[in-house]
Amino acid sequence: MGVTEQQWRLEQARVDEVTDKIEQRIQALELETGSVKTEVVSIRKHFWDDVTINLSTHEDKIESYWSLRQQAELLSERERSYRHAAEALSKMKRLVRSPYFGRIDFQEDGDRREERIYLGIATFLDEEQGSYLVYDWRAPISSLYYDYGPGAAAYVTPAGDIHGTVTLKRQYVIRDGHIRLMFDTGVTIGDELLQQVLSQSSDAQMRSIVATIQREQNRIIRNDHSRMLIVQGAAGSGKTSAALQRAAYLLYKHRETLKADQMVLFSPNPMFNSYVSTVLPELGEENMEQTTFQQYLEKRLGRQFQLEDPFSQMEYVLSGPEAAGPGYAARMEAVRYKASTAFLHAIQTYKQELEQAGMLFKPIRFRGRAVVSREKMMEKFYAYDSSVRLPNRIVLLRDWLLNEIDALEKTEWKQEWVEEQAELLEPEDYMRSYKQLRKGMKGKDDSFDDFDREKELICRSIVREELKPLRSKIRKLFFVDARKLYMQLFSDEKLFERLAGSDAVPAYWAEICRETLAKLERKELAYEDATPYLYLQELMLGFQTNTSVKHVMVDEIQDYSPFQLEFLKKLFPRAKMTALGDLNQAIYAHAPVLEDVGTIIELYGADQTELIRLTRSYRSTRQIVEFTRGMVPGGETIEPFNRDGAKPTVTVMPDREGLPAAVASRIASLRAEGCDSIAIICKTAAESAQVYDEFKEQFELSLITQYTPDFERGTMVIPAYLAKGVEFDAVIIYDAGKLRYSRENERKLFYTACTRAMHRLHLYAAGDVSPFIAEQHPDTYEFTG
Numbered sequence: 138m139g140v141t142e143q144q145w146r147l148e149q150a151r152v153d154e155v156t157d158k159i160e161q162r163i164q165a166l167e168l169e170t171g172s173v174k175t176e177v178v179s180i181r182k183h184f185w186d187d188v189t190i191n192l193s194t195h196e197d198k199i200e201s202y203w204s205l206r207q208q209a210e211l212l213s214e215r216e217r218s219y220r221h222a223a224e225a226l227s228k229m230k231r232l233v234r235s236p237y238f239g240r241i242d243f244q245e246d247g248d249r250r251e252e253r254i255y256l257g258i259a260t261f262l263d264e265e266q267g268s269y270l271v272y273d274w275r276a277p278i279s280s281l282y283y284d285y286g287p288g289a290a291a292y293v294t295p296a297g298d299i300h301g302t303v304t305l306k307r308q309y310v311i312r313d314g315h316i317r318l319m320f321d322t323g324v325t326i327g328d329e330l331l332q333q334v335l336s337q338s339s340d341a342q343m344r345s346i347v348a349t350i351q352r353e354q355n356r357i358i359r360n361d362h363s364r365m366l367i368v369q370g371a372a373g374s375g376k377t378s379a380a381l382q383r384a385a386y387l388l389y390k391h392r393e394t395l396k397a398d399q400m401v402l403f404s405p406n407p408m409f410n411s412y413v414s415t416v417l418p419e420l421g422e423e424n425m426e427q428t429t430f431q432q433y434l435e436k437r438l439g440r441q442f443q444l445e446d447p448f449s450q451m452e453y454v455l456s457g458p459e460a461a462g463p464g465y466a467a468r469m470e471a472v473r474y475k476a477s478t479a480f481l482h483a484i485q486t487y488k489q490e491l492e493q494a495g496m497l498f499k500p501i502r503f504r505g506r507a508v509v510s511r512e513k514m515m516e517k518f519y520a521y522d523s524s525v526r527l528p529n530r531i532v533l534l535r536d537w538l539l540n541e542i543d544a545l546e547k548t549e550w551k552q553e554w555v556e557e558q559a560e561l562l563e564p565e566d567y568m569r570s571y572k573q574l575r576k577g578m579k580g581k582d583d584s585f586d587d588f589d590r591e592k593e594l595i596c597r598s599i600v601r602e603e604l605k606p607l608r609s610k611i612r613k614l615f616f617v618d619a620r621k622l623y624m625q626l627f628s629d630e631k632l633f634e635r636l637a638g639s640d641a642v643p644a645y646w647a648e649i650c651r652e653t654l655a656k657l658e659r660k661e662l663a664y665e666d667a668t669p670y671l672y673l674q675e676l677m678l679g680f681q682t683n684t685s686v687k688h689v690m691v692d693e694i695q696d697y698s699p700f701q702l703e704f705l706k707k708l709f710p711r712a713k714m715t716a717l718g719d720l721n722q723a724i725y726a727h728a729p730v731l732e733d734v735g736t737i738i739e740l741y742g743a744d745q746t747e748l749i750r751l752t753r754s755y756r757s758t759r760q761i762v763e764f765t766r767g768m769v770p771g772g773e774t775i776e777p778f779n780r781d782g783a784k785p786t787v788t789v790m791p792d793r794e795g796l797p798a799a800v801a802s803r804i805a806s807l808r809a810e811g812c813d814s815i816a817i818i819c820k821t822a823a824e825s826a827q828v829y830d831e832f833k834e835q836f837e838l839s840l841i842t843q844y845t846p847d848f849e850r851g852t853m854v855i856p857a858y859l860a861k862g863v864e865f866d867a868v869i870i871y872d873a874g875k876l877r878y879s880r881e882n883e884r885k886l887f888y889t890a891c892t893r894a895m896h897r898l899h900l901y902a903a904g905d906v907s908p909f910i911a912e913q914h915p916d917t918y919e920f921t922g
């Protein structure tokens with residue numbers, strides 16, 4: 138629907154008026170922040186001048202206390218005012234560039250007046266008139282804009298649902314006070330505007346999508362009742378975008394009770410964190426905490442083991458049976474099994490058995506001799522009432538051990554080694570011990586008159602020092618031999634059969650056991666062992682929990698195992714969870730949780746869980762989606778957003794020798810066309826490094842590795858698994874030949890790589906093309922050789 142010239146003029150006049158008012162507000166706020174800041178500085182500088190301190194009498198002390206307190210309160214009140222004014226100022230500065238992006242005219246049932254609602258990234262109230270010049274996009278009434286076109290409509294408020302009719306829905310692109318575009322739209326939020334937004338070049342940082350949130354995405358953003366919200370969405374369907382706008386929505390809706398540091402986002406890798414880190418600040422909110430599961434594992438296990446990272450495991454898996462050599466099939470089975478619910482249950486049963494018998498402890502050793510044997514610890518442990526939970530019994534054992542150490546300290550000072558050490562003490566050490574002891578003895582009858590007594594005390598002090606590290610280790614429960622207990626699962630065949638079921642022992646079990654034990658002996662922990670190991674350890678020692686976190690968002694949930702999810706649930710017992718994923722992008726060798734949605738629904742139960750599916754893909758052109766969707770099961774349900782571009786191209790070279798020149802010429806032509814971000818996607822890190830070496834003299838380009846902290850624009854070489862979640866103007870698949878991508882477990886990786894392209898996709902192959910290309914309808918791509 139077109140907008141008339143007169144309407145355009147009226148709208149521009151309103152923009153001018155609102156912009157003027159925002160500018161006035163900015164000026165007022167600048168004055169306010171300036172003067173409050175001066176005040177704060179002055180109070181800090183003269184803090185003590187205005188405080189009367191007199192400690193002569195009790196009354197004086199009380200008066201001094203109140204004077205001090207009053208001054209501190211004044212300072213913190215002024216600091217608070219400064220913060221508020223500064224926040225309001227930065228909000229207004231963001232708003233002035235583009236005060237709003239949408240308008241809804243709404244007539245409530247039974248009300249003859251029509252309300253005009255203009256939506257922007259923050260509320261702007263005309264304080265004189267008491268009217269809203271701009272509504273925050275997260276206000277209850279704003280949902281009309283996302284959920285309805287002209288016609289009957291309703292929105293939810295805390296006081297109940299409001300029904301009425303939308304009579305107009307209009308969209309704007311306003312830049313620096315000028316309306317650049319304006320559309321009247323139907324039910325979906327303006328295809329025109331979305332077209333316009335989606336056809337722009339990609340950025341080094343993800344953008345906010347508030348002006349064009351789609352109805353199905355709005356359901357995700359505003360869902361506030363489910364304990365667990367699962368979003369299964371096609372590549373490019375806006376899962377990550379919806380999650381970030383959802384965080385902004387929740388922070389707005391619960392601004393009195395929810396702070397950004399009470400929300401955690403689990404990302405696939407650190408670079409992704411940088412990619413999404415600007416969305417919330419752009420919306421005027423602080424960033425939530427961002428982390429990866431690996432960072433969590435490292436924190437909990439790092440020192441005990443040399444811990445493999447997921448990308449090293451991935452490189453091994455992708456190297457394939459020929460390169461990896463014997464043992465490949467067994468490791469693949471280990472990766473699969475160790476992430477399975479079957480193994481999770483086996484470990485849970487193991488813990489139940491350990492409640493009755495079989496715990497393993499490390500003996501308590503002091504100066505090379507066992508002071509408490511593991512047998513004694515076992516005896517003590519199983520003598521506790523069996524109704525006491527296992528972690529609590531361990532705490533009882535810890536206390537008993539600390540008492541034993543106290544007892545040891547009482548006799549140990551007489552040992553010869555102590556006397557020897559006392560003689561070797563340097564005078565200053567001696568004096569230090571002496572002083573410490575005297576301090577400790579204050580008020581007691583003992584005195585240092587007697588030389589023997591003095592020596593005894595020095596010897597005792599030496600023993601206490603020597604015992605310090607042991608006490609600290611006992612407090613940290615080091616005496617529970619978690620490593621041996623885990624190893625037992627792989628060394629005691631009967632035990633394992635009993636736990637897992639004799640008919641459920643995985644294939645290659647003997648080999649898996651051999652490999653696992655050899656690694657653990659060397660204190661190495663394979664990535665597939667890290668989570669089950671930690672799980673067993675926490676079952677015994679008690680789960681670490683974080684009760685302050687209220688929302689956990691997990692992106693790329695398909696790459697998590699049931700084990701990991703169970704962990705997150707235990708780690709954040711008070712949190713609601715949003716899990717976003719795409720089964721078709723499951724790139725790890727273990728079975729993805731989304732394969733059986735039931736597993737993930739079970740986590741909190743069906744009544745607390747909601748599943749939303751997104752099938753529309755916004756990232757890539759229609760041609761790219763039509764080509765890629767055929768690669769994955771169920772792909773026919775993926776709907777492209779109707780944005781046209783060139784068909785993907787497939788170029789075949791007789792061998793790898795021909796690839797560099799062909800790819801180089803493509804990079805040059807893409808750059809000439811103005812493509813700002815170009816990714817040359819390889820299968821592995823090793824291949825990426827090779828390709829980077831090939832081109833680094835010819836082009837300015839970067840190599841992305843798992844250690845790359847920031848996502849940047851430009852031309853880059855990147856392994857497919859690190860390109861998860863991000864996007865590029867153009868994607869070049871460096872070698873899409875049959876030798877690179879043909880095994881079933883490479884299908885989803887290939888699909889993930891291709892779906893990173895927004896506007897252009899070019900595939901090169903040495904020799905025969907991958908079957909994932911050959912299977913596609915020939916009309917969906919151009920074959921160029």
Ligand SMILES: Nc1ncnc2c1ncn2[C@@H]1O[C@H](COP(=O)(O)OP(=O)(O)OP(=O)(O)O)[C@@H](O)[C@H]1O
Nearest residue numbers: 346349350351372373374375376377378755756862
């Ligand atoms: N409603 C929308 N308005 C404008 N752009 C959108 C919208 N929804 C998604 N997009 C754009 O589509 C692209 C893909 O979005 P996003 O990365 O959130 O998808 P995703 O489902 O997480 O993708 P993937 O699973 O493939 O990583 C982004 O460029 C995003 O800005």
